[in-house]
Amino acid sequence: MSVSATAPRLRQARQSSRIKSAGWTLAGILITGFMLFPLYWIVNLSFMRQTDLLQNPPPFIPSNPSLDAYQAAISTAGGYIQSSFIYAIGTVFVTMIVATPAAYALATIRARIGSLLLFALVLAQMAPGFVVANSLYSAFNTLGLLNSYQAVILADSTIAVPFAIxxxxxxxLGIPHELGEAARVDGAGQLRIFWSVYLPLSRTALITAALFSFLFGWGDFLFALILNSNPDHTPITVGIYRFIGAYSVEWPSVMATAVIAIIPATILLALAQRYIAAGITAGAVKE
Amino acid sequence: MTRVVETGAGDLPPAPVVLKGRRRLHWRRERVVTLMFLAPALIYVLAFYLYPIVFNVIMSVEKYTLKTFVTGEAPFIGLDNFTRLVNHPEFWPAVMNTVWFTIGSLFFQFTLGLLIALFYQHRFPLNSILRALILVPWLAPVLVSGAIWVRLLDQDYGVVNFFIHSLGYQGQISWLTDPHLSLISVLIANIWIGIPFNMVILYGGLQAIPRVLYEAASIDGASAWQRFRYMTWPLLRPVSTVVLLLGLVYTLKVFDVIMSITRGGPADTSQTLNTWAYSLAFTNAFNFGLGAAAGDILLVIVLIFGLLYLRYAYRELRETTR
Structure with missing residues (x-):
């Protein structure tokens, strides 16, 4: 290829295709940039002071960047952030305990109750959150669980459990049956096969399920709004909801709080991009 | 737990009688272990899905108000809640808002998601990172995304009005306080949130179409439009159907976006069935029975489409695995 007379023409073709692909990249940047503009905008506002916001047109880059808004956000919303972490981690915990053994049983054993459960789960995750919350409100009231972390965590995991399973x-299902059978011949019981064969091999799926459970718990608004009225247990979503409902809104600090609330999603996306894309396509689930 | 084991065993095929004692015992033990694996999930489904749904239906035929929490009394009132609901001046507006909100969201999320997915079928540098970044708005807490739009759509200092003004329109657009615009405002935000989901699933569907087909069509002289119209579109149909049915179910349940942007207002002009049910039960009247009735209606609609989805998804699954 390199010695033939067509070499200069090839080079020309390669060059024009390089220009073409640069054009595609530029268009891609424009499309993604357009989609991400709202996020850029709140980051922009979060570095401003309240008085900067009164300019029209609004500055596209903070002329005099300041971290005041973040200081204010951390001092007023610090407790909210902590509560959100408790909800998110609690949701991961409950979800994984309930979902992992069930997923194993549903993948390895053919039983009518299994397909019935699977069917129920797919439908269950479609039930409107309000219906679940409305009933749980009076149930938790009777049990004295209202306003506790547990109440919101248990409710939050209703979004995550079906997805995780x-x-x-x-x-x-993609793990060869023979692996479990070989372990059985060696005298392993179900529990052993689950723990030592299936769990280690399913690491990818376990991580994906845990990541999404975290995001569901972190992002929940409805359940925390309805089931919790204790200001010390308010998560960041409800906190922001209260901020923007106030008569005069301190926009820079609200936007700084919003940026903080989006950070976990961004970190997870950066660390676990392939797991997330896999999760969306496999589960096709999102509130 | 023992009850779950018993009811479960009833569903299993009967053990062949010829089995010798020891093997039979072993077989039974296996089943019990299986059910132990399923037990947490079964209990969970009963406690956190079945119970709330059934209890919600019970509440909707009772006079279940704030007083109930004090006295413990919730008298049975038959379908009174439903007649009150249907005759409520806000009922039909909420239904129509739900319909328009759902149609608008599905149409624009799907169309724009598909266009972006088609665009990213081309190979070019930075493709995968740019495609991944589009997901951020979708992974962010929905309430936060809504809050962002409150600022973007601000009448005086919002950047959306700034862009509109720089295009030459000089009027003041009150996105959030104009009763004619409130539903459109929440719709815009919801479309933005839903595009990534549609894009990812449709992208996966497009990737599954064999490239050889396109090459063959190109050789036969098919134009880009013809390739899309006669190959991509029909071959993508199963995936499109799944995306649209799932999108429909999720859009009917949208709550956070509306609550953060307009709270259903002004004057209930952006109230959908879901947010209206919430306001009946938890903000205005504290009438949990009435809210439950509205929730029931929503639940029935969601379950109908959910069952359609299941039927479709499973038929597809069986056909593709064969």
């Missing part, structure tokens, strides 16, 4: 089961 569905994606972990789908993954475990």
């Amino acid at each position: 569905i994606i972990m089961r789908a993954f475990m």
Whole structure:
């Protein structure tokens, strides 16, 4: 290829294709940039002071960047952030305990009750959150659980459990049956096969399920709004909701709080991009 | 727990009688272990899905108000809540808002998601990172995304009005306080949130179409439009159907976006069935029975489309695995 007379023409073709692909990249930047502009905008506002916001047109880059808004956000919303972490981690915990053994059983054993459960789960995750919250409100009231962390965590996990079971089961279905059978010949019981064969091999699916459970718990608004009225347990979502409902809104610090609320999603996306894309396609689930 | 084991065993095929004692015992033990694996999930489904749904239906035929929490009394009132609901002046507006909000969201999320997915079918540098970044708005807490739009759509200092003014329009657009615009405002934000979901699933569907087909069509002289119209579109149909059915179910339940941007207002002009149910039960009247009735209506609609989705998804699954 390199010695033939067509070499200069090839080079020309390669060059024009390089220009073309640069054009595609530029268009891609424009499309993604357009989609992300609202996020850019709040980051922009979060570095301003309240008085900067009164300019029209609004400055596209903070002329005099300041961290005041973040200081204010951390001092007023610090407790909210902490509560959100408790909800998110609690949701991961409850979800994984309930979902992992179920996913294993549904992937390895053919039983009518299994397909019935799977069917119920797919439908269950479609039930409107309000219906669940409305009933749980009076149930938790009777049990004295209202306003506790547990109440919101248990409710939050209703978003995550079906999703986690569905994606972990789908993954475990791909693990060759022979592996479990070989372990059985060696005298391993179900529990052992689950723990030492399936769990280690399903790491990808476990991580995906846990990541999404975290995001569901972190992003929940409805359940915390309805089931919790204790200001010390208010998560960041409800906190922002209260901020923007106030008569005069301190926009820079609200926007700084919003940026903080989006950070976990961004970090997870950066660390676990392939897991997330896999999760969305396998589960096709989102509130 | 023992009850779950018993009811579960009833569903299993009967053990062949010829089995010798020891093997039979072993077989039974296996089943019990299986059910132990399923038990947490079964209990969970009963406690956190079945119970709330059933209890919500019960509440909707009772006079269940704030007083109930004090006295413990919730008298049975038959379908009174439903007749009150249907005759409520806000009922039909909420239904129509739900319909328009759902149609608008699905149409624009799907169309724009598909266009972006088609665009990213081309190979070019930075493709995968740019495609991944589009997901951020979708992974962010929905309430936060809504809050962002409150600022973007601000009448005086919002950047959306700034862009509109720089295009030459001089009027003041009160996105959030004009009763004619409130539903459009929440719709815009919801479309923005839903595009990434549509894009990712449709992208996956497009990737699954064999490239050889396109090459063959190109050789036969098919134009880009013809390739899309006669190959991509029909071959993508199963995926499109799934995306639209799932999108429909999720859009009917949208709560956070509306609550953060307009709270259903002004004057209930952006109230959908879901947010209206919430306001009946938890903000205006504290009438949990009435809210539950509105929730029931929403639940029935969601379940109908959910079952359609299941039927479709499973038929597709069986056909593709064969």
